[in-house]
Each structure stands twice: as C-alpha cells, then as structure tokens.
Amino acid sequence: MTDELRSWADGPTRDAIVSFVERVAGDGADAVPEAERIAVFDNDGTLWTEKPMPTQLAYIVEQWKAQVEADPSLADRQPYRAAATGDYGWLGGAVDKHYEGDDSDLKVLIGALVGVTAGMSVDDYAASVAEFYERAKHLTLGTPYADAVYRPMVELLRYLEAHGFTVYIVSGGERDFMRPMTQEYYGIPPERVVGSALGLAYDEDTHEVRYAAGLDFFDDGPEKPVRIWSRIGRRPLIAGGNSNGDMAMLDFTRKGDGLALLVHHDDESGRGDAPYDKGAEKALAEASDRGYTVVSVGRDWSTVFVDSAAG
Amino acid sequence: MTDELRSWADGPTRDAIVSFVERVAGDGADAVPEAERIAVFDNDGTLWTEKPMPTQLAYIVEQWKAQVEADPSLADRQPYRAAATGDYGWLGGAVDKHYEGDDSDLKVLIGALVGVTAGMSVDDYAASVAEFYERAKHLTLGTPYADAVYRPMVELLRYLEAHGFTVYIVSGGERDFMRPMTQEYYGIPPERVVGSALGLAYDEDTHEVRYAAGLDFFDDGPEKPVRIWSRIGRRPLIAGGNSNGDMAMLDFTRKGDGLALLVHHDDESGRGDAPYDKGAEKALAEASDRGYTVVSVGRDWSTVFVDSAAG
Numbered sequence: 161m162t163d164e165l166r167s168w169a170d171g172p173t174r175d176a177i178v179s180f181v182e183r184v185a186g187d188g189a190d191a192v193p194e195a196e197r198i199a200v201f202d203n204d205g206t207l208w209t210e211k212p213m214p215t216q217l218a219y220i221v222e223q224w225k226a227q228v229e230a231d232p233s234l235a236d237r238q239p240y241r242a243a244a245t246g247d248y249g250w251l252g253g254a255v256d257k258h259y260e261g262d263d264s265d266l267k268v269l270i271g272a273l274v275g276v277t278a279g280m281s282v283d284d285y286a287a288s289v290a291e292f293y294e295r296a297k298h299l300t301l302g303t304p305y306a307d308a309v310y311r312p313m314v315e316l317l318r319y320l321e322a323h324g325f326t327v328y329i330v331s332g333g334e335r336d337f338m339r340p341m342t343q344e345y346y347g348i349p350p351e352r353v354v355g356s357a358l359g360l361a362y363d364e365d366t367h368e369v370r371y372a373a374g375l376d377f378f379d380d381g382p383e384k385p386v387r388i389w390s391r392i393g394r395r396p397l398i399a400g401g402n403s404n405g406d407m408a409m410l411d412f413t414r415k416g417d418g419l420a421l422l423v424h425h426d427d428e429s430g431r432g433d434a435p436y437d438k439g440a441e442k443a444l445a446e447a448s449d450r451g452y453t454v455v456s457v458g459r460d461w462s463t464v465f466v467d468s469a470a471g
Numbered sequence: 472m473t474d475e476l477r478s479w480a481d482g483p484t485r486d487a488i489v490s491f492v493e494r495v496a497g498d499g500a501d502a503v504p505e506a507e508r509i510a511v512f513d514n515d516g517t518l519w520t521e522k523p524m525p526t527q528l529a530y531i532v533e534q535w536k537a538q539v540e541a542d543p544s545l546a547d548r549q550p551y552r553a554a555a556t557g558d559y560g561w562l563g564g565a566v567d568k569h570y571e572g573d574d575s576d577l578k579v580l581i582g583a584l585v586g587v588t589a590g591m592s593v594d595d596y597a598a599s600v601a602e603f604y605e606r607a608k609h610l611t612l613g614t615p616y617a618d619a620v621y622r623p624m625v626e627l628l629r630y631l632e633a634h635g636f637t638v639y640i641v642s643g644g645e646r647d648f649m650r651p652m653t654q655e656y657y658g659i660p661p662e663r664v665v666g667s668a669l670g671l672a673y674d675e676d677t678h679e680v681r682y683a684a685g686l687d688f689f690d691d692g693p694e695k696p697v698r699i700w701s702r703i704g705r706r707p708l709i710a711g712g713n714s715n716g717d718m719a720m721l722d723f724t725r726k727g728d729g730l731a732l733l734v735h736h737d738d739e740s741g742r743g744d745a746p747y748d749k750g751a752e753k754a755l756a757e758a759s760d761r762g763y764t765v766v767s768v769g770r771d772w773s774t775v776f777v778d779s780a781a782g
Contacts, residue, residue, distance in 0.1 A: 195660060282700055326662075339704050349506060350704030351637075360700060362693035362719055367726035369700045382673035389593055389671060389680045391702065393650050393661030408673055415678035 164319040167312040167463040174460065176453050177316070180419040184397060185323040192397060194324035199398035200388060200409060201313070203331035203338060203355075206402045206423050207346060208309040209465075211434045212299055213252055215308070216273070216337050219292050221251065223276040248299070256438065273334060277358060277371040282336060285371065290340040301432055301465070309345050310433075311466040313400070313423075317346060320398065328352045328396075330388055332380040332405055354391050355379050380405040385412035400455075403439045410443075410452055420452045427458040432465060475630040478623040478774040485771065487764050488627070491730040495708060496634040503708060505635035510709035511699060511720060512624070514642035514649060514666075517713045517734050518657060519620040520776075522745045523610055524563055526619070527584070527648050530603050532562065534587040559610070567749065584645060588669060588682040593647060596682065601651040612743055612776070620656050621744075622777040624711070624734075628657060631709065639707075641665045641699055643691040643716055665702050666690050691716040696723035711766075714750045721754075721763055731763045738768040742775045 168174040184192040204210035224243035227234055234240040242250040277285055298308045317327050329338060329348055335355030342348040356379045359372030379387050385408050388396060399406070399413035400421040410420035422443055427433045435458075437444060447454050457464065479485040495503040515521035535554035538545055545551040553561040588596055609619045628638050640649060640659055646666030653659040667690040670683030690698050696719050699707060710717070710724035711732040721731035733754055738744045746769075748755060758765050768775065 283706075335701075336704070351702065353704065357701060360697045362696045362723070364693060364719065364722075367696075367722050369696050369723070382675060385673045385678075385680050386671040390646075390668060391662065393647070393664065408675065411675075411678050412673070412680070 164322060165312070165315050167315055167461060169460055169462045171460060173453060173455055177319075177419065177421075180398070181320065181323050181325075185325075196394060196397070197320075197323070197325040198392055198394050198396040199317075199320050199325045199327045199400075200330040200354075200396045200413070201317075201327065201399070202401040202403070202406050202409070203329050203333050205425070206310075206400055206406075207313050207329070208305075209298075209301075209433060211436065212248065214333065215298075215305055216333055217251060218296065218299065219289065219337065220273055220276060222292065222296075227276075273337075274358060274371075274374060278373040279370055281363075281366075281368040281370050282360070283368070285336060286340050289337055293341045300434075303465075305341070306345055307465055307467060309466045310461070311463050312461045314346060314466060316400075317348070321347075325398065326352070328354055328388075328392065330354045330379065330384050330399075330409060332356055332378065334358065335379075354387050382408045384409035388412065401443075404442045405439070407443050407446075407450070411450060414451050420450070421455050422447055422452040423455045423457065425457050427461075427464065429458060433457050475633060476623070476626050478626055478772060480771055480773045482771060484764060484766055488630075488730065488732075491709070492631065492634050492636075496636075507705060507708070508631075508634070508636040509703055509705050509707040510628075510631050510636045510638045510711075511641040511665075511707045511724070512628075512638065512710070513712040513714070513717050513720070514640050514644050516736070517621075517711050517717075518624045518640070519616075520609075520612075520744060522747065523559065525644065526609075526616055527644050528562060529607065529610065530600065530648065531584055531587060533603065533607075538587075584648075585669060585682075585685060589684040590681055592674075592677075592679040592681050593671070594679070596647055597651050600648055604652045611745075614776075616652070617656055618776055618778060620777045621772070622774050623772045625657060625777060627711075628659070632658075636709065637663070639663045639665055639699075639703065641690065641695050641710075641720060643667055643689065645669065646690075665698050693719045695720035699723065712754070715753045716750070718754050718757075718761070722761060725762050731761070732766050733758055733763040734766045734768065736768050737770075738772075738775065740769060744768050744775050 165174060183190045184197065201207055204214045221243045224240050228240050228244040235244045239251065293305055296305060297303065298305055301308055320327055327348060329342060329352065331338060333355050335353055335357050338353050338355055339350040342350065342353050357376040359374045359376045360369050361372050363370050377383060388409065395415065396413045397418045399410050399418065400423065401410055402423040402425065410422065414420050424444060425433060425436050427435055476485060494501045495508065512518055515525045532554045535551050539551050539555040546555045550562065604616055607616060608614065609616055612619055631638055638659060640653060640663065642649060644666050646664055646668050649664050649666055650661040653661065653664050668687040670685045670687045671680050672683050674681050688694060699720065706727040707724045708727060708729045710721050710729065711734065712721055713734040721733065725731050735755060736744060736747050738746055
C-alpha cells in the first residue's frame with residue numbers, strides 16, 4: 161500500500177508514518193476501530209503553500225481593488241491603497257506581524273473579508289470563490305492554485321483513507337473560502353472542512369443563510385481542539401500542521417497516543433517552496449519534547465507540488 | 472426497497488416520501504448527485520418521544536438530586552426542590568412555558584446543565600451520559616430509553632441511506648448529550664449530530680477539552696439553518712421536524728425544492744405516544760401553505776415504538 165506514498169523519500173519520516181498507520185489499522189493490540197480513525201490537517205503551509213501570502217489574501221485583494229474602482233476615495237487609506245497599487249510588500253508585512261507578536265494577524269485578514277461578505281448569501285459567496293479558483297494564478301508559481309498543492313500530502317490523505325481513516329481539514333483560514341476547492345484539490349467534502357467562521361444569520365424572507373458583519377471565531381491555537389470536538393466529537397489519531405498555531409491540535413492528538421506531523425519548510429533546492437521558520441519557531445524547538453514527527457520538505461519529499469495538468 | 476418502510480401505513484404520506492426519494496435518487500431529470508443528498512432531522516418529538524419531558528431534563532434532574540444530597544441547603548430553591556421531591560409537574564410546567572411564550576425555555580434547561588458540566592472534560596461528560604442511557608428508564612413507558620425511539624423514523628433513516636442519503640440530527644437538545652446514544656439508537660455517528668452547544672475551552676495542561684460556564688448557542692428556530700450550513704456546507708434535500716422551532720429548517724430545505732416532513736402527534740389509540748399540538752400550532756396551521764408533508768402518528772404509523780429487546 162505504500163506505493164501511494166511515492167513522493168515521500170525513503171527514510172525515518174516515511175517509516176514513522178507507515179509504521180503508525182499499519183499499527184492502528186491492523187489487527188494487533190493497538191488496532192483502532194475504523195470509525196475512530198480520524199485525521200486532521202491544517203491547510204495553509206501544510207496541504208498547500210502559504211507563500212508569498214495565503215491564497216485567501218489574494219482573493220480579498222481582488223475584492224478591495226474592485227471596491228476602490230467603485231469608490232476611488234478609498235485609495236487614500238490602507239489596505240485599499242496597497243491592494244489598488246499591488247503593494248504586496250505592505251500586505252506581506254501585515255502577515256509577518258502575526259508571527260512576531262500576538263495572534264491578531266489572520267484575524268485582521270478575516271476581518272477584512274467581513275467587509276466584503278456582510279449581507280451576502282453563502283451561495284453567492286461560494287460562487288464568487290469558485291470563480292476565483294477557476295481563473296486566478298498563484299503569484300510566484302504562476303500556475304493555477306490547484307498546482308500550489310503539496311503532492312506528498314495529497315498522497316498521504318489517500319493513503320490514510322485506504323487504511324480506513326476519515327480526514328478533516330482544520331485550518332485558521334476561513335471555512336467557506338476553502339469549501340469550494342477542497343473536494344477537487346484534496347478529495348475532502350465541505351462537511352469535513354473546519355476553519356475560522358464568519359458570523360451567519362438566517363434570512364426568513366428569502367430562506368437564505370447570509371454572512372453577518374463579524375467574525376464568529378478564529379480557528380487557531382487552542383481553538384483548534386475546541387472546533388475538532390464541536391465538529392467531530394472524537395479525539396483525532398493523526399494531526400498535521402506547520403506552525404505554532406497548530407501545537408494545541410497536535411498535542412490534543414498526542415494525548416490520544418496519536419501521530420503528530422509538523423511540516424518544516426526547509427527546502428533549499430529551488431523546487432518552488434520558499435524556506436521559512438517564521439511562525440513555527442516554538443513548534444520546531446519543542447518538537448522533540450512534545451513528540452512531533454518533523455516532516456522536512458527538503459529531505460522527506462522527493463516531489464513537492466502536484467501537477468494538475470499531468471494528473 | 473420500500474419494505475424498509477414497513478411500519479408506515481399505506482397512504483399518501485408514505486407515497487409522498489417514496490416518490491420524492493425515487494425521483495432524486497433515480498436517473499431522471501430531477502436526479503441529485505449522491506454527495507448532495509443530505510437529510511436533517513430534529514430529535515426530541517421527531518426521532519423519539521419528548522413526553523412527559525425531554526430525556527435531557529431527566530438526566531439533569533438526576534444531577535440536581537445528587538447536588539442536593541451533597542448540599543441540602545439547595546433544596547430550599549428551584550429547580551433543586553422540584554428535582555429532590557420528584558415534582559415533575561413543576562418541571563413539566565417549565566417546559567410548557569416555552570410553548571406559550573418566547574423561545575427561552577429550553578435555554579433554561581440547557582443553562583441548568585451548564586452548572587452541572589462547567590469545568591468537566593468532554594470525555595468525562597460522555598461517560599456520565601452513556602452510563603445514564605445504560606441504566607435509566609423512561610418515566611411513563613418504563614422501558615430503556617432505547618425503546619422510546621420511533622420505529623418508523625429509524626426505518627426512514629435506513630431507507631434514505633439505502634438511497635444514497637447522508638443523515639444528520641439537527642436538534643435543540645444539547646449536542647454532547649445526544650452523541651453517546653445516536654450511533655446505537657439511530658445509526659448516526661457523533662460527527663453528524665448538530666445540537667445546542669455548551670461553550671468549550673482547551674486545557675493546555677491536561678490536553679483536554681472542557682466545558683466552559685456558559686452556552687455557546689441554542690440550536691432552534693432560525694439558528695438551525697445557520698448550524699446546518701456551518702456543519703455541512705450544503706442545503707438539505709429532506710428535513711423532518713415536529714414543532715414551530717423546526718420551521719426555519721423545513722423552509723431552508725424547501726427552498727432547495729426538498730421534502731419537508733412535519734410529525735404530528737395525534738395518536739389517540741393508546742399506543743404510548745401522548746397526543747399534543749402544543750409548540751407546533753403555527754407549523755401545523757401553515758403546513759399546507761409552506762409545503763410541509765404532515766406525518767400523522769395516528770394514521771401514518773402502523774407501529775410507533777421500536778422494541779430494542781426484539782432486535
């Protein structure tokens with residue numbers, strides 16, 4: 161069955177994954193019933209690249225640009241000025257601040273999304289996001305976003321499913337921005353996508369669910385185990401993440417004697433995945449003590465990105 | 472395949488269900504892809520009896536009794552006095568108030584649960600609830616709670632699954648009070664149980680998720696479509712309920728050209744399901760205008776309760 165992990169280099173990381181999965185999915189003393197084989201994965205930086213900025217930000221920038229075109233006076237202030245002028249340095253700096261201080265950064269991004277979606281029906285937003293994925297190109301790879309997905313991780317999802325696991329995404333990214341692509345890119349249906357959530361309200365007149373003008377919750381750090389329990393009602397056996405914000409989810413999984421994977425972006429070979437530790441310093445420093453299995457992009461992945469056209 | 476609906480009497484209600492399901496699960500113009508065949512059902516009064524009081528209240532009364540035993544001074548005030556003295560009239564009256572005025576009634580019940588669960592881990596609560604279901608007897612039927620389940624509805628769940636539907640519970644009852652029994656009683660796993668939710672917090676020291684001291688949301692009325700979208704990310708094709716609090720969920724489903732079932736407790740034959748309209752007056756009065764298919768317990772169900780001992 162490990163043919164399914166063909167983009168994983170031979171070595172201790174791949175061995176650790178295979179040995180854990182064969183143990184819990186086998187019929188020995190450590191076997192876990194299929195219904196309890198839950199695996200959870202962060203999205204940005206874990207299943208696909210989050211550099212030079214999370215895809216969601218690229219989408220919001222487009223919306224801000226359109227708002228400036230409709231109302232040029234907006235161009236006098238941020239973030240509209242940066243959006244209108246393509247000042248990705250300013251936008252990327254806003255992301256970096258997240259990693260240098262508190263957890264408020266992605267909140268700001270999602271907060272900006274709030275202004276775009278307030279009053280919109282969930283169906284209209286899904287259509288707008290689907291159209292973006294259909295058309296937009298990744299800023300540095302120049303490919304469709306479908307090709308910004310990590311091939312070894314998609315292989316891992318299929319490998320886990322072949323061993324009776326049910327896989328969920330548990331991301332700080334906004335839930336309904338992920339749902340229009342997760343089935344096609346990852347084979348994960350919308351009901352298994354957990355993410356940060358915009359407030360919602362039911363419109364009794366039109367029988368539509370619409371976005372409210374605020375954030376419901378930000379799914380990062382200690383919120384991740386809370387949202388896993390809310391959605392699934394089980395403790396995961398396997399979790400994968402890549403940043404400090406994933407540590408609570410990884411620890412929650414370990415408590416159940418699980419497998420906790422931490423993707424380390426350390427590839428210097430120029431295969432298109434920019435190396436960085438920012439936002440993952442604590443997780444990397446404590447990985448050994450906490451029992452995380454570190455996945456080295458440079459050493460453990462023989463191929464990095466999927467090639468959707470070749471698929 | 473309609474052998475699976477053997478506790479449903481021949482007639483227009485059963486015909487409406489079969490004809491709708493065969494239409495969307497067939498290969499004609501109205502066919503719906505299997506992944507989009509979502510069905511949602513209320514729990515109390517829809518899948519099992521909610522009389523003389525919702526099961527959750529019976530559980531809480533046990534907890535209050537134990538609290539009074541530990542601290543007799545509590546017996547001076549309600550609801551502890553009613554719990555300690557077995558004053559089900561007072562408790563039932565509290566439920567009736569819900570139907571006569573605002574929607575705050577079940578909130579009070581769940582609010583009382585908050586005092587019982589605050590600080591408890593989700594695992595400990597699940598164990599306590601599972602022990603209750605194992606041991607407790609229904610107050611009027613005298614049977615295990617497993618036998619307070621409506622046989623025709625369980626047949627309907629299996630019938631829908633046989634036609635490619637995925638079934639969720641969407642209840643005003645507290646989610647984690649339902650999860651320990653839904654697999655065994657209804658064949659529905661914990662990840663497909665949507666209900667009112669107690670606040671949760673992650674305990675970084677013990678790696679446990681614990682209940683906070685408040686309610687997160689009350690899953691009734693217009694909150695039901697909101698929670699359906701949050702959890703599932705799709706508009707249901709079929710919904711079933713029995714009260715005014717289910718109308719928004721039924722309407723949300725109808726908008727998608729679905730089947731909206733409204734269980735009407737009108738059985739005068741003494742088969743153990745007490746007749747009542749309270750809390751469903753508006754839904755019944757507007758059923759025809761809103762396109763609900765009314766399910767008459769008296770006429771449409773040839774058998775009412777499951778007999779778990781008979782297998």
